[in-house]
Amino acid sequence: MSNKDVASLERIAPELEPQSIPTPERDVIRFVQSDGTLTELGQSRGVDVGFAQSLYREMVLARRLDVEALALQRQGELNLWLQCAGQEAAQVGSIRALDAADMVFPSYREHAAALSRGVTASELLSPWRGASHAGWDGSARRFHLYSLVLGTQTLHATGFAAGSRLAGTDDIVLTYFGDGAASQGDVNEALNWAAAMKLPVVFFCQNNQWAISTPSSSQMGAPLHQRAAGFGMPAWHVDGNDVLAVHAVTEAAALHVRSGRGPAFIEAQTYRMAGHSSSDDPGRYRGADEVTLWGGRDPISRMAKLLGELGTAEQFFAGLRAESDDFARDIRSACLSIERPRFEELFGNVYAEPHPVMERERAEFCALTSMLDAGV
Amino acid sequence: MSNKDVASLERIAPELEPQSIPTPERDVIRFVQSDGTLTELGQSRGVDVGFAQSLYREMVLARRLDVEALALQRQGELNLWLQCAGQEAAQVGSIRALDAADMVFPSYREHAAALSRGVTASELLSPWRGASHAGWDGSARRFHLYSLVLGTQTLHATGFAAGSRLAGTDDIVLTYFGDGAASQGDVNEALNWAAAMKLPVVFFCQNNQWAISTPSSSQMGAPLHQRAAGFGMPAWHVDGNDVLAVHAVTEAAALHVRSGRGPAFIEAQTYRMAGHSSSDDPGRYRGADEVTLWGGRDPISRMAKLLGELGTAEQFFAGLRAESDDFARDIRSACLSIERPRFEELFGNVYAEPHPVMERERAEFCALTSMLDAGV
Amino acid sequence: METMTLGGALNAGLRRALEADERVVLMGEDIGRLGGVFRVTDGLQKQFGANRVIDTPLAESGIVGTAIGLALRGFRPVCEIQFDGFVYPAFDQIVSQLAKLRARSGGRLTLPIVIRIPGGGGIGAVEHHSESNEAYFAHTAGLRVVSCSNPNDAFWMIQQAIASEDPVIFFEPKRRYWDKGQVEPHADLPLHGSRMLGRGDDALLVAHGPSVALALAAAAAAHEDGYSVGVLDLRSLSPLDLPTLLDAAKRSGRVVVVHEASTFGGIGAEIAATITEHCFADLKSPVLRVGGYNIPYPPAGVENEFLPDIDRVLVAIDRSLSFQVAS
Amino acid sequence: METMTLGGALNAGLRRALEADERVVLMGEDIGRLGGVFRVTDGLQKQFGANRVIDTPLAESGIVGTAIGLALRGFRPVCEIQFDGFVYPAFDQIVSQLAKLRARSGGRLTLPIVIRIPGGGGIGAVEHHSESNEAYFAHTAGLRVVSCSNPNDAFWMIQQAIASEDPVIFFEPKRRYWDKGQVEPHADLPLHGSRMLGRGDDALLVAHGPSVALALAAAAAAHEDGYSVGVLDLRSLSPLDLPTLLDAAKRSGRVVVVHEASTFGGIGAEIAATITEHCFADLKSPVLRVGGYNIPYPPAGVENEFLPDIDRVLVAIDRSLSFQVAS
Numbered sequence A, B: 001m002s003n004k005d006v007a008s009l010e011r012i013a014p015e016l017e018p019q020s021i022p023t024p025e026r027d028v029i030r031f032v033q034s035d036g037t038l039t040e041l042g043q044s045r046g047v048d049v050g051f052a053q054s055l056y057r058e059m060v061l062a063r064r065l066d067v068e069a070l071a072l073q074r075q076g077e078l079n080l081w082l083q084c085a086g087q088e089a090a091q092v093g094s095i096r097a098l099d100a101a102d103m104v105f106p107s108y109r110e111h112a113a114a115l116s117r118g119v120t121a122s123e124l125l126s127p128w129r130g131a132s133h134a135g136w137d138g139s140a141r142r143f144h145l146y147s148l149v150l151g152t153q154t155l156h157a158t159g160f161a162a163g164s165r166l167a168g169t170d171d172i173v174l175t176y177f178g179d180g181a182a183s184q185g186d187v188n189e190a191l192n193w194a195a196a197m198k199l200p201v202v203f204f205c206q207n208n209q210w211a212i213s214t215p216s217s218s219q220m221g222a223p224l225h226q227r228a229a230g231f232g233m234p235a236w237h238v239d240g241n242d243v244l245a246v247h248a249v250t251e252a253a254a255l256h257v258r259s260g261r262g263p264a265f266i267e268a269q270t271y272r273m274a275g276h277s278s279s280d281d282p283g284r285y286r287g288a289d290e291v292t293l294w295g296g297r298d299p300i301s302r303m304a305k306l307l308g309e310l311g312t313a314e315q316f317f318a319g320l321r322a323e324s325d326d327f328a329r330d331i332r333s334a335c336l337s338i339e340r341p342r343f344e345e346l347f348g349n350v351y352a353e354p355h356p357v358m359e360r361e362r363a364e365f366c367a368l369t370s371m372l373d374a375g376v
Numbered sequence C, D: 001m002e003t004m005t006l007g008g009a010l011n012a013g014l015r016r017a018l019e020a021d022e023r024v025v026l027m028g029e030d031i032g033r034l035g036g037v038f039r040v041t042d043g044l045q046k047q048f049g050a051n052r053v054i055d056t057p058l059a060e061s062g063i064v065g066t067a068i069g070l071a072l073r074g075f076r077p078v079c080e081i082q083f084d085g086f087v088y089p090a091f092d093q094i095v096s097q098l099a100k101l102r103a104r105s106g107g108r109l110t111l112p113i114v115i116r117i118p119g120g121g122g123i124g125a126v127e128h129h130s131e132s133n134e135a136y137f138a139h140t141a142g143l144r145v146v147s148c149s150n151p152n153d154a155f156w157m158i159q160q161a162i163a164s165e166d167p168v169i170f171f172e173p174k175r176r177y178w179d180k181g182q183v184e185p186h187a188d189l190p191l192h193g194s195r196m197l198g199r200g201d202d203a204l205l206v207a208h209g210p211s212v213a214l215a216l217a218a219a220a221a222a223h224e225d226g227y228s229v230g231v232l233d234l235r236s237l238s239p240l241d242l243p244t245l246l247d248a249a250k251r252s253g254r255v256v257v258v259h260e261a262s263t264f265g266g267i268g269a270e271i272a273a274t275i276t277e278h279c280f281a282d283l284k285s286p287v288l289r290v291g292g293y294n295i296p297y298p299p300a301g302v303e304n305e306f307l308p309d310i311d312r313v314l315v316a317i318d319r320s321l322s323f324q325v326a327s
C-alpha cells in the first residue's frame, strides 16, 4: 500500500485535527524596495537622511573590505576569505541598533558588523592570514571572537546575558548565526534556555539562503521565525537587504529584550552573493538566475537610489568613494604588515596559571630551534 | 536604569510588533473526565466498550508491575526502579494506536508500552537487577532498547523512519521522550531533521510535569506542542491520563504520518505519581497538594468508573483482579530467576567480527579466574 | 580538624567557595532544591539563593556553553554533570570551546570554570552511570584534570579548583561519597601535587580517585607478604606531578598503574610511557597496567569482575616483582 | 593497476561499495551536489541518486544519530564529518550510542557504520580544521579506528571498512588527498593489519595517516647517515596489529612514535606502553614520542613549528640511537 493510497483511504476526523499547526511564512517587514522606493510602511515611518547616510557609508566600506580581502586571497596574501557581500544591510542595520555596552557574539561572516564595532582591518584579516585565531580583543570591542564551530556562540551569548541579569545591569546581548547553524542542537538549546530563563538575548539569524551547498529549503521544515516563536519568544521576519527595516526591527527587538520580557528572534532574509568561501565553487550547486535575481536586491545599490531620491548630494557619494579608496589602501598595507606570532609565545597563551608541560615544551622548542639554527 | 523603567519609557511602534509570537497553550483534547464521565467530545465519539476494556486491562496490569517492581526493589531484589505509575494511559493509549509493524523507540519509563508490545516481566526487570543493559530483543518486539542518555533515541527513530522511507515500506516510527529530555539538542535536531525530510515519525512527549526535581514550567519557555509546530509539524495536546483520547489522537497522528505528510507531535499531559526513581525523595521538591490533585486524575480509576457506568459487569473486574494477582506472582518469580550473565561472555558481545583485544582479554580473564579458583 | 564524608567535604568546600567569592555560581541539573542526586550541593541554594545555585534546564551542552558566557561576563561557574555518562553531549563545548578559548583569544580571555563529574563505578548503577572518562579530558590541551580520593583532598581541592583561573575538570569518586575521613585545617598540597603514601622500596602503585583505596588495600596485603609497596595518589591527571611521580618510580623500579577506565589508551598509558621515557635505566620491569577491561562498562551484576580488584592488583605486583629480563 | 590521488581512490572505493551493496548509503553535509568540500564524493549523487548519497541538515549529532537508526533498519551508512574539528557535537552519539549499542543489546544489534573524518593539519586552514582526534575514539571500546596513508590503502580500506559489521572511525589524511599513487588490483592486507616498510635494523618509526610520509622521509635521511630505520604504517589504531608491531619493535630495539596529535595521552602513549610491556627485554632505549605540542592547534602561520617535522624526528632517532643506560 503506497502512501498515496493510505492518504485517500482515511481522513482525520475533524474534531481531532491537530491543535497547533505550522503557520505560513509571514511577509517580511520592508521599508525600502529593491528599486530604492519606499514601501507604504517606509513612507509612514519617514527617513532620517543623515542617519541613513551613515548606515550606507558603513555598508559601502564593508563591501570594499570584502572586495579587497578577496583580492588579497587571490594573490596569496590570505589563506582563505569568507565573503559577506550581500549581507551588509543585515549586519549594519542590526548592530547599529544596539547600545555601545551591549555585547555581540558573532558567527564568522560578520565583517560588516565587526567594522561597525571598531574592529580594524588588520585585526579582521589576521586569522585568515594564519596569524591568529582571533585578531581582536572581544571584551574591548564588545564583539566576541568569531566562532567557527557552528552555533556554539549562541550558548555563550545566552550565558553572558544570564550574567548581565545576575549582575543587575541592563545591557543586552545579540548573537548572529546562519540558517544552516540553526539545525545544530546548540542553537536550539540556547533558544530554549534563554526563553525558559527570560534572558536578554536577541537571536539574529541571517538567512542567506545557503549553508555552503545546502539551500535553506532543505535545511528546515518551517521558517525560522516561526520556530523561535514556538520556543516562547517573539520573532520578526525582515527584509535583510533593507538596512532601514533591519535597524527598526532590531531596535524593537532590543527594546523588548531590554525591558526584561525575555529573548527575541529576528530572521533576516538576505543572500550570500559570493561562494561560501574563497575555496568554494557555487556554480556546482546554484543557478545563475538566482544570483541575478538577488543581485537585483542588492542592499547597497537600493540605498544609493533612495538616498539620491531623497536629495543626497553627489558630493557625499564622491567623498565616500574617496574614503573607500583610502580604506582599500589601508586594508592592503594592514594585511601585508600582519605578523605571524612567535611560536614560543603560544605556550604562554594556553593557561592563565603556570603549567609545567607548557614550560617544559617551550624550553624544548627553544632548545631545538637554537640547536637547528646552530646547524648541529 | 532598571528594567521596569525601560519598559515604561518606550513602546514598540505598533507597525513593528513581532509578526510571530508565542501562542497560548491549547486546551487538551479529552474524552473522559477525571470522574469518569464523558466530555461532549467523548460523547460524540462514542465508546467501544470491548476495546476500552482491553485498554483498561493493560493499564491495570502495568500498574501492578510497577507496584511489584517497587516492592522488589525495596526488598533488595532490584538495584533500582523507575516507576511509571500515572502514565499508563499515555503509554497504552498511544502504543495501541500503532500497527504491529511500526517501530517504537522508547525512553526508559515506558513499562506499560513495553508490556503492550509483549516484552516480558523478566526481560523488563533484567536491567534493573543488573543482569543486562537491555533485556529484550528490540527488533523482534518492534520496541527498541531503553535509552538512558536523554533524547538520543529520537534521532535513532528519525533515522529508522528515513530507512523505512528509503525501503519504500509504509511502517511508521513512534518515539517517546519526556518534558525534560525536550531541552536536549538531540531532540530538537530530530524534530528539525524529521520535518525537513518529511519523515514518518510520531514524536510522543509524556509531559509528566517533572524532570527529577525540575518542573516543566522552568524547563521551557513555551508549551511543547507549540514548539513542535514551529519546526513544521502538526501537534496535538492531549489529556495523557485519558486513554481513549490518547488513543484517538495517536491514531490521527499516525494517519497523518503514514500518509507521507511528514512527522507529527503529541504532547500528553500526565503525571509522574511517584518519585523519579526508587532512590528519589520527591518530598524535597514538590508539595502534597499537587500529588493529591493529580491523584484525583488517575488514569485507571477514571476508566474503571466509565466502564462501570457503561455497564461492565463486576465479573470483568474480578477476573482482571485475579489475572493481576497471578501476574504479580509471575513477576516475582520471573525476577528471582533472572540470571547474571557470565562475565566472560560479554567479550563476545562488543564486536560482530573477531577482535584480538577481546580474545586476549577473555583468555586473561579466564586464566585469572581459574588461577584464583585454584587458590594459587 | 573535623570528620566528614567525602560528599560532605565537597559540600563544605563549595560553601566556603561561595562565601569567599561572590562571583562563584553553581549550576547544574537538580542541584538546587533537590541538592543534587548525591546531595553534594545540599542546602546551598537555601543559603545562597537561586541566583547563585542555579537549577538549569536539562541540557549539558547548554550548561557548559552558558557557563562559558557567564565566565566571559566575570563569573566563576562551577557546573555539575549529573553522572559521568552524561558529559558527552557537552563534549564540544568542553573540548572545542572551553579548552581552546584562551588560546584562541591569544591569551586574552580567562575561563575560570570547574566541571564537577561524579565518576567511576562500583555502586550497582544502571548503564551510563559508572564511566571513567578522564583520559578524554587529559588528552585535551587547555584543560586541567584532577581527581580526589578522600574527604580532606575533596574539601581542599574543590576550593583550589574554583580559585584556579583555568578550566578544571574535577572528578569525584562517586562510590567514595560516603567514606569518612578527617579534614585538616590547611591544604598541604597545591591542586596539581601528587601524594605519596608509604615508601615503596619494592614496588609502586599509581592510582587516583576511587582506585586509591584499592591500591592501599593491595599495598597492605603485599606488606603482609613482606613487600614494601608504596601508593602514589596522583590527584592531578593533567598536568601530572612529574617530579613526585618520577622520584617514586625510580625508587621502586617496579610500577603498576591502577584505574577503572579501560586500559587501551587510558591515562595509565600516558603514565607508563612517561615513566619509561624518564626512568628507563631505573626500571627493573615494565610498567604494568590494571584497569577496566576493554569493553563498555558491563551490567552492574558483573561489574566486580570488570573493575580492578585486589586480586588483579596483587597478581600484577607479583608479575612485576618476579619479572626476569631473560624470561 | 591504476594511478590515483588519495582523494580519488576514496571516491573510487566509495563507488565500488555503493555498487556492491545497495544497502550502502552515504550521508553528510554537502556531499551530494557539491561532492563534498574535498570532492571525495564527487559525482556519486549523480550516479546513485539523492536517496543513496544524502545531503543532510547541518547537525553532526543528527548525522550519526540518524545513521544509527538507518543501520537498525538494515542500511549500511557511511557518514562524512566535514572536518575533524566538527566531530565533537556528535561525540555522545558516537561514544555512548554507536560504540555501545551492540554490547548494550547483549550482542543482538549490529551497527555497520563508517564515520569518515578528514583529519590532521598542514594545509594552512583556519582553526578547528586541522585536529587529530584519533585518541578519543581509540580509547572507546566498541569502535574500530583506522587511518590510511596512501591511495592504495585508501581505496581498499574504505571498502573493507564499509564491509565490516562493526562501527569504524575512518581517518583520511586531508593534506595527502592530492598525493598520487598506484592502486593495486587486490587488497594485500586485512583492514586491521599494519604494514612494515623497510627493515629497521637500527630503529623503528611508528606512524599513521599523514605522518607516514614524514616517517619515510626521516628514514631515508637516516639511511643516508648509514642507519637502517624501518617505518611501520599502523593503518589500524584500534585494534593495534600487535604481532606486527611487537615483531618490528623487537627487531629494532629502538622505537620512535610519530603523530600529529598532542603527545600527552595520545595514541603514541598506548603504543609506547604496549611495546614496553611486551618487549621490555629487547628495548635498547625507551620508546620516544614525537607529536604535536601539548597546546591547541596553533594558527596556520606557525603550524609547521607545531607539527612534527623531519628535524624533530631525526633528533628523536638520534636520541634513541645514542641512548646510554648510564647517561
Ligand SMILES: Cc1ncc(C[n+]2csc(CCOP(=O)(O)OP(=O)(O)O)c2C)c(N)n1
Pocket (backbone or CB within 6 Å): A109, A148, A149, A150, A177, A178, A179, A180, A181, A182, A208, A210, A211, A212, A272, A276, D029, D058, D060, D082, D086, D089
Ligand atoms: C559544527 C560545524 N559543522 C560543520 C561546519 C562546516 N561549515 C562551515 S560553514 C558551513 C555552512 C554554514 O551555513 P550557515 O549557518 O547558513 O552560515 P553561512 O555560511 O551561510 O553564513 C559549514 C557546514 C562547521 N563550521 N561547524
Ligand SMILES: Cc1ncc(C[n+]2csc(CCOP(=O)(O)OP(=O)(O)O)c2C)c(N)n1
Pocket (backbone or CB within 6 Å): B109, B148, B149, B150, B177, B178, B179, B180, B181, B182, B208, B210, B211, B212, B272, B276, C029, C058, C060, C082, C086, C089
Ligand atoms: C543526557 C542526560 N542527562 C542527564 C540525565 C540524568 N537524568 C535521568 S532522568 C532525568 C530527568 C528526565 O526528565 P524527563 O525527560 O521529563 O523524563 P521523566 O523522568 O520525567 O520520565 C535526568 C536529569 C540523563 N539520563 N541523560
Ligand SMILES: [Mg+2]
Pocket (backbone or CB within 6 Å): A178, A179, A180, A206, A207, A208, A209, A210, A211, A212
Ligand atoms: Mg547561510
Ligand SMILES: [Mg+2]
Pocket (backbone or CB within 6 Å): B178, B179, B180, B206, B207, B208, B209, B210, B211, B212
Ligand atoms: Mg518528565
